[in-house]
Amino acid sequence: MRLEIGNFPVEDIVFGEETSYNDGLLTINKEEALEVVKEDEHITEADLVIARPGEEKRIVPVKEAIEPRYRLNGDATFPGVTGKVESVGEGRTVALKGCSVLAVGKHWGSFGDGLIDMSGEGAKYTYFSKLVNVCLVADTDEEFEREEQQKKNHAIRWAAHRLAEYLGETVKDLELKEEEVLELEPITKRSQDVNDLPSVVYVMQPQSQMEELGYNDLVYGWDANRMLPTLMHPNEVLDGAIISGSFMPCSSKWSTYDFQNCPTIKRLYAEHGKTINFLGVIMSNLNVAMDQKERAAMFVQQIAKSLGADAAILAEEGYGNPDADFIACFAALEDAGVKTVGMTNECTGRDGQSQPLVTLDERADAIVSCGNVSTLIKLPPMETVIGELEALARDGLSGGWADDEKLGPSVKEDGSIIMENNSMFCGDQVLGWSPKTMKEF
Amino acid sequence: MKKAIIYINQFFAGIGGEEEADHQPEIREGLVGPAMLLNQLSDAEVTDTIICGDNFMGSNEEEAVEKILGFLEDKEFDIFFAGPAFQAGRYGNACGVIGKAVKEAFDVPVISSMNEENPGVDMFKKDIYIFPGGKSAAKMKDDMAKMAELGNKILNGEGPLTAEEEGFFTRGIRHQVWLEDSKPAADRAIEMLLKKVNGEEFKSELPIPKIDRVPIAEPIKDLSEATIALATSGGIVPVDNPDKIQSASATRWGRYSVEGLDNLPNREAGEFKTIHAGYDPAAADANPDRVVPLDALRAYEEEGRIGKVHEYFYTTVGTGTTEAEAARMGQEMVEYMKDEGVDAVILTST
Amino acid sequence: MANLIPVAETVGANRMVPTISIPYPLGDPESSEDEQWKLRYHRVGVALEALETAIDEQTVFEV
Numbered sequence: 001m002r003l004e005i006g007n008f009p010v011e012d013i014v015f016g017e018e019t020s021y022n023d024g025l026l027t028i029n030k031e032e033a034l035e036v037v038k039e040d041e042h043i044t045e046a047d048l049v050i051a052r053p054g055e056e057k058r059i060v061p062v063k064e065a066i067e068p069r070y071r072l073n074g075d076a077t078f079p080g081v082t083g084k085v086e087s088v089g090e091g092r093t094v095a096l097k098g099c100s101v102l103a104v105g106k107h108w109g110s111f112g113d114g115l116i117d118m119s120g121e122g123a124k125y126t127y128f129s130k131l132v133n134v135c136l137v138a139d140t141d142e143e144f145e146r147e148e149q150q151k152k153n154h155a156i157r158w159a160a161h162r163l164a165e166y167l168g169e170t171v172k173d174l175e176l177k178e179e180e181v182l183e184l185e186p187i188t189k190r191s192q193d194v195n196d197l198p199s200v201v202y203v204m205q206p207q208s209q210m211e212e213l214g215y216n217d218l219v220y221g222w223d224a225n226r227m228l229p230t231l232m233h234p235n236e237v238l239d240g241a242i243i244s245g246s247f248m249p250c251s252s253k254w255s256t257y258d259f260q261n262c263p264t265i266k267r268l269y270a271e272h273g274k275t276i277n278f279l280g281v282i283m284s285n286l287n288v289a290m291d292q293k294e295r296a297a298m299f300v301q302q303i304a305k306s307l308g309a310d311a312a313i314l315a316e317e318g319y320g321n322p323d324a325d326f327i328a329c330f331a332a333l334e335d336a337g338v339k340t341v342g343m344t345n346e347c348t349g350r351d352g353q354s355q356p357l358v359t360l361d362e363r364a365d366a367i368v369s370c371g372n373v374s375t376l377i378k379l380p381p382m383e384t385v386i387g388e389l390e391a392l393a394r395d396g397l398s399g400g401w402a403d404d405e406k407l408g409p410s411v412k413e414d415g416s417i418i419m420e421n422n423s424m425f426c427g428d429q430v431l432g433w434s435p436k437t438m439k440e441f
Numbered sequence: 442m443k444k445a446i447i448y449i450n451q452f453f454a455g456i457g458g459e460e461e462a463d464h465q466p467e468i469r470e471g472l473v474g475p476a477m478l479l480n481q482l483s484d485a486e487v488t489d490t491i492i493c494g495d496n497f498m499g500s501n502e503e504e505a506v507e508k509i510l511g512f513l514e515d516k517e518f519d520i521f522f523a524g525p526a527f528q529a530g531r532y533g534n535a536c537g538v539i540g541k542a543v544k545e546a547f548d549v550p551v552i553s554s555m556n557e558e559n560p561g562v563d564m565f566k567k568d569i570y571i572f573p574g575g576k577s578a579a580k581m582k583d584d585m586a587k588m589a590e591l592g593n594k595i596l597n598g599e600g601p602l603t604a605e606e607e608g609f610f611t612r613g614i615r616h617q618v619w620l621e622d623s624k625p626a627a628d629r630a631i632e633m634l635l636k637k638v639n640g641e642e643f644k645s646e647l648p649i650p651k652i653d654r655v656p657i658a659e660p661i662k663d664l665s666e667a668t669i670a671l672a673t674s675g676g677i678v679p680v681d682n683p684d685k686i687q688s689a690s691a692t693r694w695g696r697y698s699v700e701g702l703d704n705l706p707n708r709e710a711g712e713f714k715t716i717h718a719g720y721d722p723a724a725a726d727a728n729p730d731r732v733v734p735l736d737a738l739r740a741y742e743e744e745g746r747i748g749k750v751h752e753y754f755y756t757t758v759g760t761g762t763t764e765a766e767a768a769r770m771g772q773e774m775v776e777y778m779k780d781e782g783v784d785a786v787i788l789t790s791t
Numbered sequence: 792m793a794n795l796i797p798v799a800e801t802v803g804a805n806r807m808v809p810t811i812s813i814p815y816p817l818g819d820p821e822s823s824e825d826e827q828w829k830l831r832y833h834r835v836g837v838a839l840e841a842l843e844t845a846i847d848e849q850t851v852f853e854v
Contacts (some may be wrong), residue, residue, distance in 0.1 A: 349763030432627030439606035724815035
């Protein structure tokens with residue numbers, strides 16, 4: 001499978017007459033873009049706001065991030081989400097690099113939403129402070145979940161995907177300057193040199209723990225709760241086959257942007273043919289019953305064995321009971337002789353003294369750790385808030401609270417905040433960016 | 442100048458060996474024995490030396506701690522040292538006991554040193570900083586130098602003080618740090634994988650800690666006489682959540698009466714629901730007995746299989762809730778249960 | 792009583808009885824009320840037996 005991604009670097013984004021791209025400057029016709037957003041009548045209010053690195057801006061509640069992309073054959077950029085289910089990962093896609101579309105609640109937040117500071121101390125907690133962000137700030141008429149802590153956020157997330165596709169389309173006819181070629185030969189058709197290298201699978205456990213549809217990560221538009229682990233080509237993951245969900249505490253979350261740019265896949269590609277033979281991705285999931293967790297681990301083990309994998313990298317999107325899926329899968333792979341490295345974050349508490357994962361097993365002897373979800377973070381006010389700051393305290397975000405005996409509310413009168421890392425938008429970057437680790441103190 | 446106080450035993454104070462091990466706790470202004478060395482090495486002034494016989498501490502721990510905390514009450518000090526204790530087991534224990542008590546009472550950093558064979562290490566490494574030390578007093582200078590150096594860093598506000606860099610025994614206190622070279626997790630994973638595959642030594646960023654064991658409770662002799670309580674981490678509460686238990690990372694818990702109830706009426710009936718944000722609440726809201734099986738336990742009460750169902754069920758939320766908070770809440774619940782004659786608990790988790 | 796027995800083991804629980812899932816430990820909403828009741832009654836019964844049983848190590852009681 002061969003995927004060519006034409007990269008168009010975006011250095012700045014402005015509003016103007018015509019949606020266009022010129023030498024690093026993306027211009028957006030706001031009215032036209034908002035028409036795309038409002039194709040869904042459930043969007044009742046919408047605006048676009050630009051947030052650039054270094055600006056005194058705080059964005060909350062952020063529900064999703066997407067890299068603007070367009071598939072040159074005209075198929076849906078996000079199959080099963082923005083259009084029909086067609087396979088992706090092969091052919092040509094264009095991408096606007098260095099920017100993202102953020103889905104932001106105009107008022108209402110939910111458990112899995114997060115916060116981004118574009119400058120200051122808070123900026124280091126999230127990858128998205130480094131990007132030029134088009135914030136889609138919207139409200140909807142989804143009254144059934146208005147007061148719920150868990151929200152599907154369907155209208156606004158889907159609108160953001162449409163917007164990302166609309167922006168990506170801007171560069172469809174432009175001459176390519178930089179192209180990234182991602183190609184892996186079929187597993188049985190590789191040269192002896194490659195076959196002699198240690199073969200590696202990447203096992204992904206995306207979030208899929210809500211039994212009701214509409215909250216989980218989607219694979220080709222299909223709810224990951226309803227699937228068994230399967231083999232996927234890494235290009236599919238990079239090319240929009242997976243979109244993020246609306247459930248997990250935010251620092252643990254993998255946004256669609258993260259899937260599209262998954263650093264661990266990119267790094268495995270870079271090593272392919274040199275130090276390893278990259279077999280592909282085993283797409284697993286996360287479950288809510290022990291037998292489901294064990295079944296998924298068994299399938300992952302079987303696929304790895306059938307492929308003859310020598311080694312695996314295993315990553316979980318979450319913490320708490322998903323640690324049981326993670327450890328079960330780790331143990332199953334090791335039992336099958338597949339040398340495994342796990343990637344996860346930890347929950348050691350504000351004082352750092354709690355058990356790092358809820359399940360432990362001595363077979364999990366190689367782990368890359370990406371952060372502590374419960375670290376307490378205090379940040380000064382920001383000049384501008386995009387969205388609604390009060391949502392952090394009021395709406396049950398995983399890292400915010402309305403009141404606390406010792407700490408008071410998360411949002412203070414002067415606009416300063418105190419929160420847990422839990423609500424930093426996709427902050428722990430377990431898909432591979434994380435510059436953080438955990439140390440003993 | 443910052444001030445320090447040090448704890449040593451009767452032997453190092455020059456009072457005597459085994460024959461003086463029952464020596465009563467005392468505090469002396471100024472420097473006694475190893476305190477002199479510490480005073481040379483430390484950026485702080487060592488103002489006092491506390492001395493106690495190892496056996497006195499061993500057999501009269503409570504009294505010794507009380508006396509020593511009493512000595513310290515009107516002292517000003519910024520940091521506390523104990524030892525080094527080398528391989529001496531009773532001395533190691535004493536340093537740990539006093540160190541822990543001083544840290545709790547005065548909230549100052551406490552630093553000690555013991556040989557890895559000293560049982561005091563495992564008993565107290567979570568409570569105070571303990572450096573791996575030599576087997577005997579021949580290593581006094583080296584060991585004290587490590588203690589003093591960490592003390593200086595703490596007093597001067599230097600950091601981060603990780604176990605890896607400073608060398609003290611790991612304490613099970615884990616915090617996130619930004620790597621100096623910002624090496625992304627993907628690169629670290631590939632490097633670790635290649636080492637693991639090639640049979641080279643690698644270092645996990647999350648060494649699996651030893652699993653805590655809990656003493657096993659004796660079985661109930663006669664259930665038909667026993668009072669059984671229900672407890673849950675599934676977040677079942679009265680619909681108005683009167684104790685404002687958090688729906689994630691809980692630090693609060695509640696207990697609610699089940700007197701006169703054959704089962705737990707649901708959210709629709711305006712009675713009980715779950716506030717737990719970590720799982721789909723639909724099933725629990727529709728029938729809270731799926732999480733807190735009051736109906737089943739009542740049936741066994743009716744049959745005489747158990748004596749009675751305790752008047753309250755106990756509840757909190759177990760998502761993102763740290764082990765430490767959970768343990769504290771559990772202990773608080775148990776106090777009520779013991780006071781009210783509960784013999785056993787059925788704890789359901791979600 | 793827990794579905795995630797490995798978690799219960801890791802935190803040091805000594806007498807464990809498996810339940811059927813995280814969101815509904817003792818009654819699958821997809822099954823009939825009667826089946827749910829039977830399941831709940833049975834498993835709570837196993838928990839009571841567990842309380843009467845002397846053990847010398849962490850034990851998962853069969854359901």
